[in-house]
Amino acid sequence: DIPMTQSPSSLSASVGDRVTITCRASQSIDKYLNWYQHKPGKAPELLIYGASSLQSGVPARFSGSGSGTDFTLTISSLQPEDFAAYYCQQNYSPPFTFGGGTKVEIK
Amino acid sequence: QVQLVESGGGMVQPGRSLRLSCAASGFTFNQYALHWVRQAPGKGLEWVTLISYDGDTTYYTDSVKGRFTISRDNSKDTVYLQMNSLRVEDTAVYYCARDISYLDTSGPMEYWGQGTLVTVSS
Numbered sequence: 001d002i003p004m005t006q007s008p009s010s011l012s013a014s015v016g017d018r019v020t021i022t023c024r025a026s027q028s029i030d031k032y033l034n035w036y037q038h039k040p041g042k043a044p045e046l047l048i049y050g051a052s053s054l055q056s057g058v059p060a061r062f063s064g065s066g067s068g069t070d071f072t073l074t075i076s077s078l079q080p081e082d083f084a085a086y087y088c089q090q091n092y093s094p095p096f097t098f099g100g101g102t103k104v105e106i107k
Numbered sequence: 108q109v110q111l112v113e114s115g116g117g118m119v120q121p122g123r124s125l126r127l128s129c130a131a132s133g134f135t136f137n138q139y140a141l142h143w144v145r146q147a148p149g150k151g152l153e154w155v156t157l158i159s160y161d162g163d164t165t166y167y168t169d170s171v172k173g174r175f176t177i178s179r180d181n182s183k184d185t186v187y188l189q190m191n192s193l194r195v196e197d198t199a200v201y202y203c204a205r206d207i208s209y210l211d212t213s214g215p216m217e218y219w220g221q222g223t224l225v226t227v228s229s
Contacts, residue, residue: 001169034215036152043219044144044152049207055217087152091214094157094166096142101151 002026002090006099012107019075021102023088028068032092035064035073038101039084047086048073078104109133109218111203116223119193127188129203129220136184137161140206142216143177143188145199145225155201158186159212171197193227200224 003026013019023033031051038044046055048064051071061076075082083106088099115127129141143155156177157166165177176189186203201223204216 032214036216038152043202043221044204044216045219046207046215046217049215085151089152089154089214094214095168096154096157096166096214097168098144098152098154 001095002029002092002097004088004090004097004099006086006088006102008102009100010103010105012105013078014107015078015080017078017107019078019082019104021073021086021088021104023066023071023073023099025069025071025090025092029090029092031067032090033064033066033071034089034091035062036087036089037082037084038087044087075104109205111205111218111220113201113203113220113223116201116225118226118228120229121193121195121227123193124189124191125193125225127190127201127203127223127225129186129188131184131186131203131205134205137181138210140208140212141177141179141186142204142206143186144202144204144216144219145197146202146222147196147199150199153199156188157206157212157214160206160210164212190225193225195227198225198227 033051035048036044158177179186203220205218207215207217
C-alpha cells in the first residue's frame with residue numbers, strides 16, 4: 001500500500017485568497033495523482049488528474065503540480081463555492097489510497 | 108448524461124451480510140471500470156474496490172479482502188458490492204464511481220453516485 005499524507009488537515013481562508021494544499025506519497029508515484037473536492041451531502045468531484053490535468057468543466061482557478069512524491073493543489077482566488085474538503089488520491093498502484101483530506105473553511 | 112444510482116444500504120448487525128447495487132446509465136457500461144469508495148461518519152474518503160470493464164480484474168483495500176466481493180452484470184448495467192462478515196467499522200456512506208478511462212483501469216474517478224448509507228450496529 002502507498003500511504004498519502006495531506007497538509008494541512010484544515011485551513012481558514014477568505015474569498016479571494018490563494019490557497020495551497022500539499023500531498024505527499026510514501027514512495028514515488030510518478031504523476032499518478034488526482035485531486036477531488038467533496039461537499040457535505042454531495043458526491044465527490046474530480047478536479048485534477050495526472051497531477052496537473054484539469055478535469056473538463058472545472059474552473060481554471062484550480063491547478064495541480066508535482067511529480068514523484070510531492071504534489072500541490074492551488075486555488076488561485078478562493079470563491080464562496082470552494083469551501084469544501086479536498087482529497088488527493090494516488091492511482092499508481094492499487095489499493096488507490098486517498099490522503100486524509102483538507103477542510104477549507106471560511107475565515 | 109452519466110448517472111450512477113446506488114441502492115441496498117441500511118442497518119445491519121455485525122457479522123451479517125448486505126449487497127449494494129449501483130445502476131448505471133448514460134454511457135456504454137461494459138467499456139468502463141467501476142469503483143466503490145466509502146466515507147465513515149466524520150472521516151475522509153477511503154477507496155474500497157475496483158472491477159475492470161470486462162470483470163476480469165478486481166482489486167480491494169486490505170481491510171475488506173476476503174469479506175467484500177465486487178462484481179458486475181454488463182447485461183444489466185449494474186455493479187454490485189457483496190459485503191459479508193460486516194463490522195462496526197464498515198459503517199459508512201458507500202459511493203459508486205466510474206473510472207475516467209475507456210477500456211482501461213486507470214484510477215481517476217470521473218463520475219460518482221450520491222451514495223448509500225450502511226450502518227453496522229447491534
